[in-house]
Amino acid sequence: MSDVPGPPGHTARRWSRRDAIRLFTVGGVALGLAACAPTPPRNDPKPTTAAAAPPTSVPAAAPPTSAPAAAAAPAATAAPAAAKPSESPVAAAKPTEAAKPTTAPATVTRGGKLVFGLDVNPVGLDPATTTAFASVQIYQLLYMSLGSQDYATNKTIPDLAESWRSVDPLTYEYKIRPGVRFHGGREVTSEDVKFSLDRILDPKTSAPLLSYLGPVDQIQATDKYTVRIAMKETFAPLMNVLADRRPGSIVDREVIEKNGSLQNWDGGSGPFTLAEYTPDVRVVLERYGDYYEAGKPYLDQIEFRVIPDESTRLAAIRSGEVDITILKDPKIARLVRGDPNIQALETPSFWREGSPYSFKHPQLRDPRVRQAISYATDRQEIINTVLLGEGVPTGPIPPDETEWALPITKENFPSYFPDLDKARALMKEAGVDGFKAKIHANTSYAPDVPTAQVLQAQLRRIGIELEILPTENAAFLQAQREGNFDMITGFQTNRPDPDTYLLIADSKGSPNYGKYVNPKMDEILQLGRTTLDNIERKKIYQDAQRLFDTDPSSLFLFVIKNYTPARNAVKGYVPMASGYQLPLKDTWVER
Amino acid sequence: MHKIRCAGSSYGKGSDSVTRYIARRVLQVVPVVIGLSIVVFLMLRLIPGDVVDVILGTEGAASPERLAQLRKTFGLDRPYYQQYLEWAGGIMTGDLGRSIRTSRPILPDILARFPVTLQMTGLAMLVSLLLAIPLGVLSAVRRYTRADTLVRVVGLIGLSIPNFWLATMLVLFVSTYWRGVLPTSGYVYPSQDLFGSFRSVLLPALALGAANMAILMRMTRSSMLEVLRQEYVTTARAKGLVERVVVYRHALRNAMIPVITVAGLQVGYLLGGAIIVEQIFALPGVGTLILNGITQRDYPVVQAGVLFVATSFVLVNLAVDILYAFLDPKIHYG
Numbered sequence: 001m002s003d004v005p006g007p008p009g010h011t012a013r014r015w016s017r018r019d020a021i022r023l024f025t026v027g028g029v030a031l032g033l034a035a036c037a038p039t040p041p042r043n044d045p046k047p048t049t050a051a052a053a054p055p056t057s058v059p060a061a062a063p064p065t066s067a068p069a070a071a072a073a074p075a076a077t078a079a080p081a082a083a084k085p086s087e088s089p090v091a092a093a094k095p096t097e098a099a100k101p102t103t104a105p106a107t108v109t110r111g112g113k114l115v116f117g118l119d120v121n122p123v124g125l126d127p128a129t130t131t132a133f134a135s136v137q138i139y140q141l142l143y144m145s146l147g148s149q150d151y152a153t154n155k156t157i158p159d160l161a162e163s164w165r166s167v168d169p170l171t172y173e174y175k176i177r178p179g180v181r182f183h184g185g186r187e188v189t190s191e192d193v194k195f196s197l198d199r200i201l202d203p204k205t206s207a208p209l210l211s212y213l214g215p216v217d218q219i220q221a222t223d224k225y226t227v228r229i230a231m232k233e234t235f236a237p238l239m240n241v242l243a244d245r246r247p248g249s250i251v252d253r254e255v256i257e258k259n260g261s262l263q264n265w266d267g268g269s270g271p272f273t274l275a276e277y278t279p280d281v282r283v284v285l286e287r288y289g290d291y292y293e294a295g296k297p298y299l300d301q302i303e304f305r306v307i308p309d310e311s312t313r314l315a316a317i318r319s320g321e322v323d324i325t326i327l328k329d330p331k332i333a334r335l336v337r338g339d340p341n342i343q344a345l346e347t348p349s350f351w352r353e354g355s356p357y358s359f360k361h362p363q364l365r366d367p368r369v370r371q372a373i374s375y376a377t378d379r380q381e382i383i384n385t386v387l388l389g390e391g392v393p394t395g396p397i398p399p400d401e402t403e404w405a406l407p408i409t410k411e412n413f414p415s416y417f418p419d420l421d422k423a424r425a426l427m428k429e430a431g432v433d434g435f436k437a438k439i440h441a442n443t444s445y446a447p448d449v450p451t452a453q454v455l456q457a458q459l460r461r462i463g464i465e466l467e468i469l470p471t472e473n474a475a476f477l478q479a480q481r482e483g484n485f486d487m488i489t490g491f492q493t494n495r496p497d498p499d500t501y502l503l504i505a506d507s508k509g510s511p512n513y514g515k516y517v518n519p520k521m522d523e524i525l526q527l528g529r530t531t532l533d534n535i536e537r538k539k540i541y542q543d544a545q546r547l548f549d550t551d552p553s554s555l556f557l558f559v560i561k562n563y564t565p566a567r568n569a570v571k572g573y574v575p576m577a578s579g580y581q582l583p584l585k586d587t588w589v590e591r
Numbered sequence: 592m593h594k595i596r597c598a599g600s601s602y603g604k605g606s607d608s609v610t611r612y613i614a615r616r617v618l619q620v621v622p623v624v625i626g627l628s629i630v631v632f633l634m635l636r637l638i639p640g641d642v643v644d645v646i647l648g649t650e651g652a653a654s655p656e657r658l659a660q661l662r663k664t665f666g667l668d669r670p671y672y673q674q675y676l677e678w679a680g681g682i683m684t685g686d687l688g689r690s691i692r693t694s695r696p697i698l699p700d701i702l703a704r705f706p707v708t709l710q711m712t713g714l715a716m717l718v719s720l721l722l723a724i725p726l727g728v729l730s731a732v733r734r735y736t737r738a739d740t741l742v743r744v745v746g747l748i749g750l751s752i753p754n755f756w757l758a759t760m761l762v763l764f765v766s767t768y769w770r771g772v773l774p775t776s777g778y779v780y781p782s783q784d785l786f787g788s789f790r791s792v793l794l795p796a797l798a799l800g801a802a803n804m805a806i807l808m809r810m811t812r813s814s815m816l817e818v819l820r821q822e823y824v825t826t827a828r829a830k831g832l833v834e835r836v837v838v839y840r841h842a843l844r845n846a847m848i849p850v851i852t853v854a855g856l857q858v859g860y861l862l863g864g865a866i867i868v869e870q871i872f873a874l875p876g877v878g879t880l881i882l883n884g885i886t887q888r889d890y891p892v893v894q895a896g897v898l899f900v901a902t903s904f905v906l907v908n909l910a911v912d913i914l915y916a917f918l919d920p921k922i923h924y925g
Contacts, residue, residue, distance in 0.1 A: 117776075121879075121883055123692040124692060131646075131647075131648050132648070206660065206661050208647045208648065261694055263693055263695070264694070264695065278875070279693060279695070279700070279875075280704075280879045280880065280883065305777060305873070306873060307776045308870050308871075308873060309759070309762075309776075309871040309872075309873065311763055311871075312759075312762050312776045312871055313776075314763075314766075315763060315765070315775045316766070316775065316776050318766050318767065319770045319771065319775065320770075321775070321776060321777070472640065472886075473640070473645070473886060474639075474640025474642075474644060474645050474886065474887075475638070476640075477640065477641075477644035477647075478639055478640045478641050479639070481647075481658075
């Protein structure tokens, strides 16, 4: 366009400047009003195409169950019986701890609303396809699975299944609790269990945790309340896996058939129903009146409010805008401890910081070098520097998986106790004079880069030069999957079974990112998978964990804490090491 | 952006030339938007990381067959040009596609979120103009006085403070000392509570608008100083007009021309800044949608979001170009 002034004397314009200014003023005001006009883009989970269709069958319209109390009664009493091994020839894959009768404390206040400050936006609510943690935290309150987890011990307890046994080493039988109803009102039967698990197994579903179900051959609904799962080979982790809501949620076929998926829908039978799902804003759950445990849940409503910024969540819990929230950074979590209005609820978590070694790296292939690195690493120093002392050293299985973890002692894990002389001797023995390696640090988690920095300083003492590559989460995950790294610092958790934890060292395990190979390890892990007796299994996994000391696939450092500060009005909530929010079922508020 | 002193005499005059000018400027938007869509599409695919990795997380079993199958499900296995053409074709028919992660259709989400961003950036712009213009004028008229120094120092501070830091400080300060005075997170829709909605975007608007205010204030000051030196101002004074009239009626309007141009360009920075400010104040705007889309590598969401914001920016500048030309009596269209 030209930049030449107009011809002199040019005045014949019908649009005056004043008109234009008026036009823009009016336009601006109109635009402003338009901006203020929208109705909330609330997604009362309705399909976007069929606007009038209700989200799921509306809970309020659900026919009352004939006897919720009757259904609940066996929940409390029948569960211990379920824990007994069956009469089958092999020891049953039994629940390790019975569901405790959850009698309400005398002082419980029913009703009310709780606001939960969530750190990450849930990307969808379909248990089969979504393993993002924020999503899991919400949908585990919408659904039931065959088993669930004890809040304190994390052991598998009955949920939808009252009991289970192994009929023979290749066949498992589950007895479904009668009288449990989907939020739509239909009774949950063995056919629904079959449908839900078949859906995970169907490659078209693209379930990320498909492999957790192992070598399932066939699922049969033998009668209304009995399901049999036939395996191609013995698979001991099955019950723990089915007690995990991600692969194990039992879903309402009708809701899926109507809506295509459960990403924005509720097809569960759990303690809460989905009332609103507005991405990036909130997810609102409402009490399911026909939940099988009479009287539960106590809360009428839970609002999960999405607040991505850590400081803002701190501000929200301080000011009372939220009742409970999640904090990640120990430096920030410390700030709520002195607040008289807040209970600083904390627990060591299952989130394990560590680094697999890449077997592509010439020096890292040598087990003596990897052992030397472990001896040269001062885990406590890292914890003190990076987490202000708020972490716990961990082995391959986090210490709070009390049933399976081998305690960190000098006998079990000698290389976890720093010894520079030993480290140097091992390097010398391996004929390595020092080398360079790249360490990818995930920038999406606050402790990862500082951890790499401390590690860099520590390994320099034995001649290893680490080059730190701070990497954004998605790029980090890609580098990890493709094995394009020498070492990494990143968080990982591999619930729910020792087998899923230790798959990182299985030569065929998909999370074995460094391509570690140790035939002895493979042998032990295979034995663990096919041994049904829990006591025997425990010994097997202890052997496996010891092997991580002499021939480590990864450098395990620490587990962080889960911080879930709550206002004093919140009662009955217990933080779980898994970070799961199942205890919200037993939480109430006293305003 | 185009400079706007577009003038000439080869075309018609009056409203006809205005119409031609507007038509031409609108047509110019088309190649800009097409170019934008190609850049956005390619850039997203050039950054490392893949939606499939994010879906599988650290636990998901990532055998090559599973990865290939997931990619196929999302249509990511096809050549780029095919993916682009299909996406662009969809846009032509008003279909922005569906999110890979949430399977939600994207257009309704953007339409629902854009007003939130617009409300915040609009308020930020309004607050900064309301403060910047009087302060800038004051600073120019009282040049080298204490008031001028103070205004300039405040301006410098405003320019130097990054909005994310200011946002965090505001959140912590308000939640610690002014509990309950203003909400520090979340958004209230105007349909639910008009005043509450204003309150919910006030802090974010202040955080976002601070730097903008400083820029506009400095612009107003320097522009006023320049105008006040001009002969017609001396003439106005000489014919005995009151100083207030000289400053506000004669000088200020001319001084506003560069200020408005800069304000228009600043809209782009406000929209960019909105991404981080929305995140801190937990506002469900387009910025949050785009940011989450990037971390999830949800290509269709980011493509649509960026294209939408960029197009708005182009349109705002088009509007500013036209407004600017109207303000300046020396400018003509051709």
